[in-house]
Amino acid sequence: MTNAVSSEELPSLRTPKLPDEPLFVVEARKSGMKFHLKDWWTYRELLYFLIWRDVKIRYKQTLLGAAWAIIQPLFTMLIFTFIFGRVAKIDSHGIPYPLFAYSALLPWTFFSNAITTSGNSIVGSAHVITKVYFPRLIIPVAAVCAGLVDLAVAFPMLLALMLYYHIGFTLNFFFLFPLVLLTTLLAIAVGTWLSATNVKYRDVKFAMPFLIQIWMYLSPVAYPSSVVPDRWRLLYSLNPFVGIIEGYRAALFGQAFDWKSIGISAVLIGAWLVYSFWHFRKTEKTFADIV
Amino acid sequence: MKPIIRVTNVGKQYRIGARQEAYTNLREVVTASLSAPFKRLRRRGRRDAETVWALKNVSFEVRPGEVIGIIGRNGAGKSTLLKILSRITEPTTGRAELYGRIGSLLEVGTGFHPELTGRENIFLNGAVLGMKRSEIARKFDEIVAFAEIDQVLDTPVKHYSSGMYMRLAFAVAAHLEPEILLVDEVLAVGDAEFQAKCLGKMGAVASEGRTVLFVSHNMAAVQSLCRRVIWLERGEVAEEGQAVSVVQNYLGKGSASATEKVWDDPHTAPGDDKVRLHRVRVRPVTGSASDPINIRTPIVMEFDYWNFEPGARLNLSLHLYNEQGITVFNALPLREPVWHGKPFPTGLFRSSCYVPGDLLNNGLHSVLLLVVKDQGTVIFSLNDALVFNVRDSIERRGDWHGKWEGAVRPDLKWKTEYLDAEVTTP
Numbered sequence: 095m096t097n098a099v100s101s102e103e104l105p106s107l108r109t110p111k112l113p114d115e116p117l118f119v120v121e122a123r124k125s126g127m128k129f130h131l132k133d134w135w136t137y138r139e140l141l142y143f144l145i146w147r148d149v150k151i152r153y154k155q156t157l158l159g160a161a162w163a164i165i166q167p168l169f170t171m172l173i174f175t176f177i178f179g180r181v182a183k184i185d186s187h188g189i190p191y192p193l194f195a196y197s198a199l200l201p202w203t204f205f206s207n208a209i210t211t212s213g214n215s216i217v218g219s220a221h222v223i224t225k226v227y228f229p230r231l232i233i234p235v236a237a238v239c240a241g242l243v244d245l246a247v248a249f250p251m252l253l254a255l256m257l258y259y260h261i262g263f264t265l266n267f268f269f270l271f272p273l274v275l276l277t278t279l280l281a282i283a284v285g286t287w288l289s290a291t292n293v294k295y296r297d298v299k300f301a302m303p304f305l306i307q308i309w310m311y312l313s314p315v316a317y318p319s320s321v322v323p324d325r326w327r328l329l330y331s332l333n334p335f336v337g338i339i340e341g342y343r344a345a346l347f348g349q350a351f352d353w354k355s356i357g358i359s360a361v362l363i364g365a366w367l368v369y370s371f372w373h374f375r376k377t378e379k380t381f382a383d384i385v
Numbered sequence: 386m387k388p389i390i391r392v393t394n395v396g397k398q399y400r401i402g403a404r405q406e407a408y409t410n411l412r413e414v415v416t417a418s419l420s421a422p423f424k425r426l427r428r429r430g431r432r433d434a435e436t437v438w439a440l441k442n443v444s445f446e447v448r449p450g451e452v453i454g455i456i457g458r459n460g461a462g463k464s465t466l467l468k469i470l471s472r473i474t475e476p477t478t479g480r481a482e483l484y485g486r487i488g489s490l491l492e493v494g495t496g497f498h499p500e501l502t503g504r505e506n507i508f509l510n511g512a513v514l515g516m517k518r519s520e521i522a523r524k525f526d527e528i529v530a531f532a533e534i535d536q537v538l539d540t541p542v543k544h545y546s547s548g549m550y551m552r553l554a555f556a557v558a559a560h561l562e563p564e565i566l567l568v569d570e571v572l573a574v575g576d577a578e579f580q581a582k583c584l585g586k587m588g589a590v591a592s593e594g595r596t597v598l599f600v601s602h603n604m605a606a607v608q609s610l611c612r613r614v615i616w617l618e619r620g621e622v623a624e625e626g627q628a629v630s631v632v633q634n635y636l637g638k639g640s641a642s643a644t645e646k647v648w649d650d651p652h653t654a655p656g657d658d659k660v661r662l663h664r665v666r667v668r669p670v671t672g673s674a675s676d677p678i679n680i681r682t683p684i685v686m687e688f689d690y691w692n693f694e695p696g697a698r699l700n701l702s703l704h705l706y707n708e709q710g711i712t713v714f715n716a717l718p719l720r721e722p723v724w725h726g727k728p729f730p731t732g733l734f735r736s737s738c739y740v741p742g743d744l745l746n747n748g749l750h751s752v753l754l755l756v757v758k759d760q761g762t763v764i765f766s767l768n769d770a771l772v773f774n775v776r777d778s779i780e781r782r783g784d785w786h787g788k789w790e791g792a793v794r795p796d797l798k799w800k801t802e803y804l805d806a807e808v809t810t811p
Contacts, residue, residue, distance in 0.1 A: 112484045112485070122476055122478065140512045147509055222496050222513060382468070
């Protein structure tokens with residue numbers, strides 16, 4: 095203890111000026127609705143660092159690295175092309191089936207990976223959650239955002255397919271950006287809800303893979319939504335992914351947008367997002383105690 | 386002066402067994418809710434027993450620039466208090482007002498990722514602890530120099546030795562510049578030189594006018610760093626005041642250790658009308674009860690007792706427990722040469738039990754004393770008859786700075802031989 099400095103000898107060199115109001119008040123929280131926007135601003139760089147970390151470590155110790163981002167949708171496309179395109183002969187409305195499938199598998203792969211990693215993110219960060227404070231919501235959001243990099247890696251493959259099949263680009267193409275945003279928001283809504291529920295009910299981890307599979311078959315990934323009979327269409331478009339995928343295809347292949355189903359998706363996603371954040375805020379106070 | 390931290394009536398309640406039933410699954414919830422009405426009937430009136438208050442009615446104030454020590458036994462609520470102040474968990478009752486940014490060294494190395502390099506982890510960990518990127522970049526060289534890891538800066542931290550890992554982790558955390566710094570036992574790790582460096586850094590932090598809350602079992606460090614100390618006991622503030630006097634009371638009152646106890650009155654001393662204790666103590670073989678004991682020290686436990694019943698055949702039985710409540714050993718004087726098995730006349734006896742050095746592990750130990758008659762009947766028992774701390778010894782550490790596992794820590798004989806120069810390949 096030779097270097098120890100006795101506090102008796104230490105004059106207070108500068109006494110910081112204290113704010114009149116407390117910076118933080120820690121007490122039992124009653125409602126989940128209060129949102130610490132100030133916190134988010136303070137911790138915006140942490141969001142960036144967590145995304146950066148997730149991207150950085152994702153393909154460490156893998157042989158093929160980022161190629162996995164392409165391999166996943168590509169091989170699913172090949173299988174779909176064989177089963178749905180060749181065997182079942184699904185009508186893809188004049189678009190070559192491989193391109194038709196890939197255009198939906200691209201957002202779908204992003205979405206399913208994003209909600210899987212996001213859903214497991216809080217449980218996987220137990221060691222951090224029990225040690226440091228920061229807005230917990232950053233964790234599942236960062237997990238989703240990191241998946242956008244994979245989407246970007248797999249995207250050129252889509253362009254290559256379009257060139258190969260001589261599909262021209264139209265101005266519709268620019269609608270991809272709001273559609274990607276919408277997909278991301280949906281992934282955040284679902285991922286956040288799953289991550290919070292997973293803390294208490296580890297069933298989520300086991301249920302996720304096959305729920306995702308069921309969801310995919312309920313979405314027009316392998317088939318066009320036109321195969322759904324008209325009287326079921328409204329019910330069908332309550333799946334927010336329906337509007338999104340139809341939107342992607344319209345944007346890529348220069349078709350007319352179905353604004354109604356895109357609108358339904360947008361509203362549903364907004365509502366889901368609000369509910370998920372509320373649910374998350376409500377349960378997050380117990381994370382450190384039970385995770 | 387206005388306080389920078391004001392804690393009012395803070396309490397934290399945990400469900401007992403929350404660890405085991407930490408996460409549930411849906412099936413359990415369904416079955417539980419079906420049987421819940423019946424359970425509620427059965428458990429009526431016992432609901433309080435299912436919860437435990439880790440903290441109860443804790444109130445105190447800290448003025449800016451103060452260095453406050455928080456002491457208490459394991460489970461006294463020290464870490465829970467820091468967790469509430471650092472907003473990791475919410476209190477069940479009361480409130481804490483913080484008039485400054487909080488930085489915590491609750492456990493260093495939080496957010497380190499083994500696959501990332503030292504350089505990358507500095508930025509990641511800094512961000513997790515609440516630093517801005519520009520702030521980390523500005524202090525980067527200082528952190529690297531403090532941690533002494535410039536050679537391995539671009540190596541993934543999974544290849545670091547535990548010493549390097551700890552140094553890096555502490556270095557990042559120590560360069561935080563919050564107005565309030567919470568420190569929990571970080572000094573328990575690392576070699577003596579590094580510990581001294583850490584203490585120096587904390588002193589420097591304090592001298593800059595920042596507020597430090599320091600949780601530790603290291604009373605020497607607490608006394609040298611803190612002017613004021615809060616002593617927690619079973620979740621409540623047992624005493625608060627000048628560091629020297631609180632630490633003395635804490636050590637003296639048997640909360641931390643009880644290396645010597647004396648009962649002068651043969652009517653009220655622990656025991657019964659057959660046998661009563663007069664004095665118990667534990668000391669190094671070559672020293673007194675106030676001398677420190679480390680893992681290398683041979684010690685002796687002495688028990689003085691009055692025998693009131695002529696002709697009783699007495700023997701003692703000692704159960705030694707460690708901090709985790711594990712029985713380290715049970716010792717009986719079966720081969721004691723003079724009195725064992727013989728009838729004891731009335732009068733004062735002393736039985737001493739010698740524990741060789743290089744046997745016990747470091748940490749707090751407690752002795753359950755049983756007085757046995759005719760080698761079968763327990764006359765009486767005394768829990769925590771002795772409580773003593775066995776300190777670590779640097780000479781027995783090697784390069785390992787983490788916790789040394791095991792109920793005991795014997796210095797065993799080893800031999801390595803060079804058998805053959807030929808390497809045969811099958």
